[in-house]
Amino acid sequence: MVRLITHNLLACHVKGCDSNNFPLTFSDAEVEIRETEYNAEFLKGFFPKLEWKALVDSARQLGDVSLPETPPIDYDSNEEFLRALHHVLLEIHVQEGSMICPNCKHVYRIQSGIPNMLLAEHEVAGR
Amino acid sequence: MIPTPDLSHLTKEDYKHVYEPAEDTFILLDALEQDADYLKSLNPRLCLEIGSGSGCVLSFLGAVLGSTSALYLGTDINIRAAQATVRTGLQNKVSTSALVTSLYEGLEQRIKHQVDVLVFNPPYVPTLEGEASVAQDGRDIAGAWAGGTDGMAITDQLLKNVGGMLSPRGVFYLVAVKQNDPEGICVRMRRTQGLDGEVILKRRAGGEFLHVLRFRRSE
Numbered sequence: 001m002v003r004l005i006t007h008n009l010l011a012c013h014v015k016g017c018d019s020n021n022f023p024l025t026f027s028d029a030e031v032e033i034r035e036t037e038y039n040a041e042f043l044k045g046f047f048p049k050l051e052w053k054a055l056v057d058s059a060r061q062l063g064d065v066s067l068p069e070t071p072p073i074d075y076d077s078n079e080e081f082l083r084a085l086h087h088v089l090l091e092i093h094v095q096e097g098s099m100i101c102p103n104c105k106h107v108y109r110i111q112s113g114i115p116n117m118l119l120a121e122h123e124v125a126g127r
Numbered sequence: 128m129i130p131t132p133d134l135s136h137l138t139k140e141d142y143k144h145v146y147e148p149a150e151d152t153f154i155l156l157d158a159l160e161q162d163a164d165y166l167k168s169l170n171p172r173l174c175l176e177i178g179s180g181s182g183c184v185l186s187f188l189g190a191v192l193g194s195t196s197a198l199y200l201g202t203d204i205n206i207r208a209a210q211a212t213v214r215t216g217l218q219n220k221v222s223t224s225a226l227v228t229s230l231y232e233g234l235e236q237r238i239k240h241q242v243d244v245l246v247f248n249p250p251y252v253p254t255l256e257g258e259a260s261v262a263q264d265g266r267d268i269a270g271a272w273a274g275g276t277d278g279m280a281i282t283d284q285l286l287k288n289v290g291g292m293l294s295p296r297g298v299f300y301l302v303a304v305k306q307n308d309p310e311g312i313c314v315r316m317r318r319t320q321g322l323d324g325e326v327i328l329k330r331r332a333g334g335e336f337l338h339v340l341r342f343r344r345s346e
Contacts, residue, residue: 007225039195045172049241103269117233
C-alpha cells in the first residue's frame with residue numbers, strides 16, 4: 001500500500017544523488033481507491049511534516065487535482081480542505097508501478113503495494 | 128490490557144522466512160503497553176519501526192495509540208517480512224505501511240526530526256564477526272537475529288542517527304540483551320546523540336537476558 005503519505009517521505013538515496021532527488025516521479029502506476037476512516041486530528045498533526053508542493057504534484061500525476069497549490073491559512077479548521085487531504089494522503093493506493101528519481105533516473109519498483117528502496121552494492125552511499 | 132495482535136493469518140511457511148514473534152517481541156509489547164498513557168500524551172503522528180518483520184509490534188502500537196491516529200510505517204530488508212507487516216496490519220485493522228529497505232534508507236532525507244515514535248528490535252544475537260552483514264545481504268530470516276561480534280553490528284548503524292531522526296518530543300524504544308551492554312549503549316547515546324536512555328523493562332527468557340531501553344531528549 002504505497003499511499004501518498006509514504007511517498008512524501010521517500011527520496012532517492014543513490015550514492016552522490018543528493019539534489020533534485022525528491023519527490024520520486026510515478027511511472028506506470030496502477031491506482032486503487034480504498035476508503036478509510038477520517039481523522040481530522042491526525043491530518044492536522046501530520047500536516048507540518050509534509051512537503052506540500054511534492055504532495056500536490058504527485059497527486060496530480062495520479063490524476064487527483066483536488067489540492068490547492070498553496071494550503072489555506074485556515075488549514076486546521078477547513079473541513080473541506082482536510083477531507084480532500086485525507087483522500088489524497090490515505091485513500092489513493094499505488095499497487096504496482098515505479099518511482100523514478102528526477103535527478104539520476106534510478107527506478108524504484110512498487111510490487112504488491114510495497115516499494116523496494118534497496119540499491120545494488122555499487123549504488124549505496126557510504127554509511 | 129491490550130491483546131497481542133492476531134497473527135493467525137501467518138503460516139509455518141511464512142515463518143520459514145519471517146521471524147516469528149517470540150520472547151523478545153513480547154517484552155517489547157509489554158514495554159509499549161506499560162508506556163501507553165505516556166505514548167498517547169505525545170500525540171505521535173509518525174511511528175516508524177525498523178525491521179518490522181511480522182508486523183506484530185507495529186500493529187500493537189496501532190492498538191495502543193488508535194488505528195487512525197498515526198502513520199504506522201515499517202521497514203524490512205526482507206520482502207516477505209514487509210508483506211507480512213502489511214498483512215498483519217490488515218488482519219488487525221491498523222493500516223500499516225511497509226517499505227523494503229535497509230534500516231531507513233530512502234527515508235533519511237525526509238524524516239529529519241520528524242519521527243515521533245521509533246522502534247527497533249534489532250538482530251542482537253552475538254555471532255561471528257561478518258555474519259551480521261552476510262545475513263543482511265541474504266534478505267531472509269537470519270537477518271532478523273545475526274548481530275555480529277557483540278550483537279551490535281546492525282544496531283550501531285541505526286544508533287548513530289537516532290538523534291537526527293527524532294522529533295522534539297520523539298521517543299525511541301530498543302530491544303537489547305545483556306551481551307550488547309545496555310548501560311554502555313545509554314552512555315554512548317547520551318554522549319553522541321544527546322539522548323537520555325534508561326532500561327525500562329528487563330527479564331530472563333530462555334538463555335537470554337532481555338532489556339527494553341527507552342531514549343528521549345534531555346528535559
